Amino acid sequence: MTNYGTVRLAVPQMECECGGKVRYKFKTIGKGQRFWVDVKALVRQEYANGQSYRQIKLRLEQQLKTSVGLRTLNRQVLEQGQADRYCKSWKEGEAPPVVRVDGIWLTIMSKTDEVRRDRCGRQRPVKLAKRIPILVAQGVWPESGKTEIIAWMLAKGEDEMSWQTFLEMLYDNGLTPENGLKLLVSDGGTGFLRHISGFTGWCHVSVASFTSSRTWRKI
Numbered sequence: 001m002t003n004y005g006t007v008r009l010a011v012p013q014m015e016c017e018c019g020g021k022v023r024y025k026f027k028t029i030g031k032g033q034r035f036w037v038d039v040k041a042l043v044r045q046e047y048a049n050g051q052s053y054r055q056i057k058l059r060l061e062q063q064l065k066t067s068v069g070l071r072t073l074n075r076q077v078l079e080q081g082q083a084d085r086y087c088k089s090w091k092e093g094e095a096p097p098v099v100r101v102d103g104i105w106l107t108i109m110s111k112t113d114e115v116r117r118d119r120c121g122r123q124r125p126v127k128l129a130k131r132i133p134i135l136v137a138q139g140v141w142p143e144s145g146k147t148e149i150i151a152w153m154l155a156k157g158e159d160e161m162s163w164q165t166f167l168e169m170l171y172d173n174g175l176t177p178e179n180g181l182k183l184l185v186s187d188g189g190t191g192f193l194r195h196i197s198g199f200t201g202w203c204h205v206s207v208a209s210f211t212s213s214r215t216w217r218k219i
Contacts, residue, residue: 006066010051020120034072039064043076052086079215085153088136090174094149096139099175100185101166103133103158133158135166137175150175163192 009029014022035043039060046056060068102130107129116125135158137151151170155162175181186192 002032003038003042003063006064007036009084018120020122027204040076043073047077047086085169086152087153087169087173088153092179095175095180096141096148097182098140098142098168098184098185099150099181100138100140100188101136102187103135103155105131105133107131110121115152132156133162137166137170157191 010019011026011029011207014024016022018037026156038180043060046059051059053070055066056073057070108131109127110130111127112128115123116126133155135153135155136149138152139148140146151166153162153166155166
């Protein structure tokens, strides 16, 4: 895909005599590549401007007249190293009155420098399971019942420094009382409580036990 339309290219699939697949890097196009450099630049710029994947997807589909997958967009952002956080920006009167924040722990597979041979004799990278938290902020508009994930960030833990970085990101993007914020709700994690004391005067803070993976799916 380019900004001017869709071009279909075919590349040969190479196999070893043993029947295994051969990895070969072509100079003009990469494996599974759908976007040309101009569309890649557009996706990364839109993401940096605070647009969600669905918003970028809608724009590209309208512009290119073809379907664009969310996983394809995610891969483009990951290649650039931009997908460790997201935060929506707010102007006066637009911010949600209530924001709920919490850390959700996930298990991800990370690459290591080790390799091993599989049954076919091919070199395979060894991956390691690692648990990391995603700090999440959910906006709530009580009058309309609307809820929306407005920010998230991959963190090393739920320590004070991680919460400081996350809350400062929210504040710098306009999540303030002047723009409509009235209440910040948390489950009272130690790192959060240590840092929020430095945000005196920001907004009212409430501590409540409200989160679980089931709760986040419902709201």
